[in-house]
Amino acid sequence: MRDEYMDGMHPIRLLRDLSNGVVVFITSAGTGALLLAQAMAGIRSTNRHAWRRIIAQMALVGFESLPIVLITLLFGGMVLGLHTAEQFVEYGAGGLVGGVVAVSMAREVAPTLAGIVVAARIGSAFAAELGTMKITNQVDALRALAANPVHYLVTPRLIASAIMLPVLTMYAILTGMLGGGLVAINAGVTVHNFINSASTYLQQYDVGVGLLKTFVFGIIIAVTSCSVGLSTEGGAAGVGRSTTAAVVWSIVLLYASNFLLSWLLYAFR
Numbered sequence: 128m129r130d131e132y133m134d135g136m137h138p139i140r141l142l143r144d145l146s147n148g149v150v151v152f153i154t155s156a157g158t159g160a161l162l163l164a165q166a167m168a169g170i171r172s173t174n175r176h177a178w179r180r181i182i183a184q185m186a187l188v189g190f191e192s193l194p195i196v197l198i199t200l201l202f203g204g205m206v207l208g209l210h211t212a213e214q215f216v217e218y219g220a221g222g223l224v225g226g227v228v229a230v231s232m233a234r235e236v237a238p239t240l241a242g243i244v245v246a247a248r249i250g251s252a253f254a255a256e257l258g259t260m261k262i263t264n265q266v267d268a269l270r271a272l273a274a275n276p277v278h279y280l281v282t283p284r285l286i287a288s289a290i291m292l293p294v295l296t297m298y299a300i301l302t303g304m305l306g307g308g309l310v311a312i313n314a315g316v317t318v319h320n321f322i323n324s325a326s327t328y329l330q331q332y333d334v335g336v337g338l339l340k341t342f343v344f345g346i347i348i349a350v351t352s353c354s355v356g357l358s359t360e361g362g363a364a365g366v367g368r369s370t371t372a373a374v375v376w377s378i379v380l381l382y383a384s385n386f387l388l389s390w391l392l393y394a395f396r
Contacts, residue, residue, distance in 0.1 A: 258370070
C-alpha cells in the first residue's frame with residue numbers, strides 16, 4: 128500500500144496528470160469557443176419559430192428562477208446589513224450603512240449570487256436536457272432533418288440567458304437592498320439615513336457594471352452547460368456526470384470572469 132501511494136506521488140506521474148489536465152482544459156475551452164461562435168451565427172437565422180423557443184427559454188431562465196433568486200438575495204442582503212450595521216453603528220458611522228449595502232449589492236453580491244443560482248438551476252437543466260437528447264440520438268435526428276442542432280438547441284438558450292440574467296439581477300439588487308435595509312433599521316439606522324446614503328454613494332456606473340457582469344455570466348452559463356450536455360456519453364450515468372460538471376464549471380468560470388471583469392472595469396476606470 129505504501130509503495131502504491133508513493134508511486135502515485137511520483138513527480139513524473141504528477142507532471143503527466145497535470146499535463147493531461149491542461150490539455151483537457153484547453154480542449155474544452157476551444158470547444159466552448161467554437162460552440163459560442165456557432166450559436167452566435169445562428170442569431171442571424173432566427174425566425175418566428177425560433178423566437179417561440181427563445182421566449183420559452185426566457186420564461187425558464189427568468190420567470191421560473193425569479194422566486195429562488197429573490198429569496199437568496201433577500202437573506203444575502205440581510206446578512207450583509209447585519210454585519211455592516213452592527214459595526215458601523217457601534218463606531219458612529221450608521222449613516223454610511225445604506226451606501227455600503229447598495230454599492231456592495233450592485234457591484235458584487237447581487238450579480239454573483241444571481242449567477243450562482245442560475246448556474247445551479249438552469250445550467251443543470253440545460254446540461255441534463257441536452258445530454259438526454261444526445262444519448263437518445265435526438266441530436267442526430269435533428270441533423271437528419273437538415274436542422275442545425277446548435278442553432279436549434281443552443282442559440283435560444285444563449286439568447287435567453289444573456290437577456291434574462293441582467294433582468295434578474297435588477298430585481299436581485301433591489302431585494303438585497305431591501306433585506307439589508309430592514310436589518311439596518313432594526314439595528315438603529317433610520318430609514319431616511321439609509322435611503323439618503325444609498326442614493327448618495329450608489330452610482331449608475333456601479334449598476335451598469337453589475338448588469339454587464341451578469342450579461343457575461345449568462346453567456347458563460349449557457350455555453351458551458353450546453354457544451355457539456357452535447358458531449359455527454361455513457362447513458363443515464365453520463366447525464367448525471369454532465370449535469371454535475373456543468374454546474375461546477377459554470378460556477379468556477381463565473382468566479383474567474385467576475386474577478387477579471389472587476390479588475391478591468393474598476394482598475395482602468
